[in-house]
Amino acid sequence: MTLTDYLPAYRLRLRTDRLELRLPDLDDLVALADEAAAGVHGPDFMPFLVPWTECEPVERGRRTLLHQMGVIAGITPERWMLPLVVLHDGKVIGMQEVGATDFKATREAHTGSWLGLAHHGQGFGTEMRAAVLEFVFTGLGADFALSASFEGNGPSEGVSRKLGYKADGIDHKVLNGVRRQDNRWRLTRADWEANRKHEVAIEGLDAEVLASLGLDGAEA
Structure with missing residues (x-):
């Protein structure tokens, strides 16, 4: 037996002109x-609801x-998140999450991502999100994809607009005691x-992978 026999989603590979996305090994x-550790964003703007970078x-x-280990361990057919590492020229440069709850019924997936600071401003954010959008729409048969970004997060908003997203309302979150507007x-x-x-x-998307994400081959 191999890792992919126990966790079929490890067979997945998403490839673009410049990038490869896959579940991470150790x-x-x-x-x-x-x-x-080298840095994900500048000091003047916190883009994450959970400020995990403040250390x-x-x-x-x-x-x-x-x-990431915990997220992988929590994958079930009913509720899953795939924390895909993003590689450029064989080097990990960031991560792109894609996940869903009860996808078989909702046909709706959501995404989140980050890049190491050294890789900002090179179009990677758009390309890696495009990769998971192709995966959910073409590979899994999604009807909708969702994202969110705090007001003032111009790069994330720019990626969403470039890929065709429309504004879907706002939420208010509290971060370090301060109200922040989260744009959907x-x-x-x-x-x-x-x-x-x-x-x-899209490589490796077989019947066992689909089943691990709550689908069968006829439903994707």
């Missing part, structure tokens, strides 16, 4: 922790590694197809 997790570099890396974004299948610019290859 070496990938260490590389991801190193990226987190010393080694602790930031440790939190990253342990969190929704992408329909029609808008995805109208704004689809990146070619994405």
Whole structure:
């Protein structure tokens, strides 16, 4: 038996012109922790609801590694999150999450991501989100994809608008005792197809992977 026999989602590979996305092995997790330790965002804006980056570099890396391990351990057909590492030229540069609850019924997935600071401003954020959008719409048969970004997070909002998302209302969150506006974004299948610019290859999406995400082959 191999890892993929026990956790079929490890067979998945998403490939774009420049990037590969996959579930992380232990070496990938260490590389991801190193990226987190080196910095994920500037000091003047906290983009995350849980301020996990507000600590010393080694602790930031440790939190990253342990969190991703826990997310992988929590994958079930009814509720799943795939914390995919993003590789460029064979090097881990960040992570792209995609997940859903009761996807078989809702046909709705949500995403989140971050990149190491050294890799900002190169179009990777758009390309890696496009990869998981192709996965959920074409691979899994989604009807909608959701995202959110705090007011003032221009790069994240820019990615959403570029890929065809529409504004979907706001929420208010409290971060370190301060109210923050969280802008919701929704992408329909029609808008995805109208704004689809990146070619994405989906590898390893077989019947066992679909079953692990709550689907069978006829439903995707």
